[in-house]
Amino acid sequence: MARxxxxxxxxxVSGNSVSHSNIKTKRRFLPNLQTKRFxxxxxxxxxxxxxxxxxxxxxxxxxxxxxVKQLRADGEKI
Numbered sequence: 001m002a003r004x005x006x007x008x009x010x011x012x013v014s015g016n017s018v019s020h021s022n023i024k025t026k027r028r029f030l031p032n033l034q035t036k037r038f039x040x041x042x043x044x045x046x047x048x049x050x051x052x053x054x055x056x057x058x059x060x061x062x063x064x065x066x067x068v069k070q071l072r073a074d075g076e077k078i
Contacts, residue, residue, distance in 0.1 A: 004031075006049050007055030010052045015029055
């Protein structure tokens, strides 16, 4: 599975690892992803989402059902 947040769309980005002697080598910055199960009370079922920590904050702020409804409108299969 890809390392992509289902809520925010965060993906890995590339950058440089810089040593003490200022030698630069390529590296990847990975998003802080968690696989989390949520109970969707409106549909009386459990759903599993791969979300970043920012995605969890979005769910806490807007509510799970609102976020899932928006994802389905965008074409995500949940």
